[in-house]
Amino acid sequence: MELFGSSGIRGVALRYLTPALVLDIAKAAGTVWDADRVAVARDTRTTGELFANAAASGLAAVGCDVDRLGVVPTPAVGNYCESAEVPAVLVTASHNPPEFNGIKLVGDDGVELSVDVLERIERRVLDDEYDHADWRTAGETTPIEGVVDEYVDQLVAAVDCEAIADADLTVAVDPGHGAASVASPRIYRELGCEVLTVNATPDGHFPGRDSEPVGENLGALSRVVATSDADVGIAHDGDADRAVFVDENGTFVDGDTSFAAMADACLEPGDAVVSAVNVSQRLVDVCADNDADLELTPIGATNIITRTRELHEEGTNVPVAGEGNGGVFFPPYRLSRDGAYIGARFLELLAAADGAPVSEVVAPYADYHFVRENVEYADDDERDELLSAARAYVETADAEPNTTDGYRLDYGDAWVLVRPSGTEPKIRIYAESADADRAERLAKDMRVAVESGR
Known part of the structure; x- marks a missing residue:
């Protein structure tokens, strides 16, 4: 697909992602869905409102009434779509930096669209083909209240609230100034936990940390856990569909x-x-x-x-x-x-661990060693030469290659993968084993093979 990547469309706001592009995507989605109503929601990014307005205009232009949900976590949008039986255009760039924004499309079952539906929508955009309404049938807009309340209620009901409450857990939550700020701290309180927060004010500039919840970005959360009586730290990305954890010592859990x-x-x-x-x-x-x-x-x-x-x-x-x-x-x-449900399921694990x-x-x-290396290339021709060298290497390896996405060699106790990055001019090499030396050797051998293609 030219427009939609593995998780929607993303790019630097007002450069790659423009109001005109969002308008066209919304018109295409409304045309393909042929729905009477479509929801529009966003995360906390500073450009979210203007892109949500563009999406609402595009949907109304093809005759869809628009439910405006405002700033809500991505999973709350899914819950609304499922309960109201409407699809949605969601303005979010997930874990990307604050200058980015993007679009996710969610079906009326609360699930992101499958590849075949995305391809149909993308084709409409590329061919500039939309079922425009006339002035008599243009859509109308309605603000919707209570979306977060309904999401919190259904999530709390979906987990073992009694077991979590009985475990008497103290949870530190880091929403990263994203959409989880309006839901996750409340959810864990309703599950009976004592809740501490950091970076929990909605702010599209992400002043406290970068939005991606990786170990190097979670220093504040780690300090809160390590200096308090917290049992666990939970961190989210910008749209709250992911959760990662910090242990009782403030150590990041991969x-x-x-x-x-x-x-x-x-x-x-x-x-x-x-x-x-x-x-x-x-x-x-x-x-x-x-x-x-x-x-x-x-x-x-x-x-x-x-x-x-x-x-x-x-x-x-x-x-x-x-x-x-x-x-x-x-x-x-x-x-x-x-993300909040992932966190709750992890709390269920702790509750079942009898105080561990x-x-x-x-x-x-946890006792595994992971290695990642990058091989940069100058142009498409060099990329193809590097990948050709990788292919020659895996064809002679003592393992059957998996070619689902690049080349992966599984050795039973270890593996190595080589694939081109989808966003940068780099060949990615990954290797992992419980034996650190084996993982390093697999990655090094693959890198030598790839670079032989220069």
Whole structure:
């Protein structure tokens, strides 16, 4: 797809992403959906209101009435779409820096659109083909109240509130000034936790930290946990569809580790897990231990959603899916990422651990070594030469390559992946093993092979 990437459309606001482009995307979506009503929502970014206005105008221009939800977490939009049976245009750039913005499209089932529907919408934009209304049938706009209230109520009802409350947990929450600020602290209080907050004021400039919830951005949260009696820290990205954790000592818990721990708690023999091709050995081992299948997709939430839907149609149970960046799906709840729900499921793990701290709960999944390297290239011709060298290397390797997205070699106890970046002129190399030397060696050997193509 030319416009839609693995998780919608994103770019620097008012440069790549313009009101005119958002208007066209909204018109195309409204045309393809052929819906009477469509919701429009946004995260806290400073350009969110102007793009939400453009989206509402585009939808009204093709005859859709517009429900304006305002600033709400992405999962709250999903809950509204499912309950009201309307699709939505969501203005968000997720974890990207504050100068970015973007568009996600959500169906009337509360789930991001599948690849085939996105392709139909993209084709309308590229061909400039829309079903414009006339002045008599243009859509009208209605502000909608209570969206966050309804989301909080349904989430609290969906987890073991009594067990979490009985565990008497103190939780530090870092919404990163994003949309989670209006929901997550409240959710964990309603689950019976004592809640501390940091970076919890909605602010599209993200003054306290960068929006992406990775270890180097969570110093303030780590300090709050380490200097208080908090049992765990929970951090979100800008639109609140991801959650990562800090243990009782203020130490960052890798997203692959928490994903594996939560998967291990809900898998049964015969189940399947859907993840991206850069999946951690942690999850590979958990699936093997539970006699569950592991299905790999190209990187990105859209691809994971599409494959999970296919497995459901085939009658395969998929209790958990996602990526090791904090974006975990629990499809029986909803086939979308929900940062606050992910956090609540992790609190259920702690509640079931009979007082064991986070560091002990995740310890069985933490002893792995991950390596990532980048090989830069100057132009498309050089990229193709580097990838050709990588292909020659994997074809002679003592492992069957997975070509879902680049080339992944699985060795049972370790793996290595090489793939082109979707956003930068770089070839990405990933390797992982419980043995640090083995992971370093796999990455180095792949890099040497790739660079031989220069």
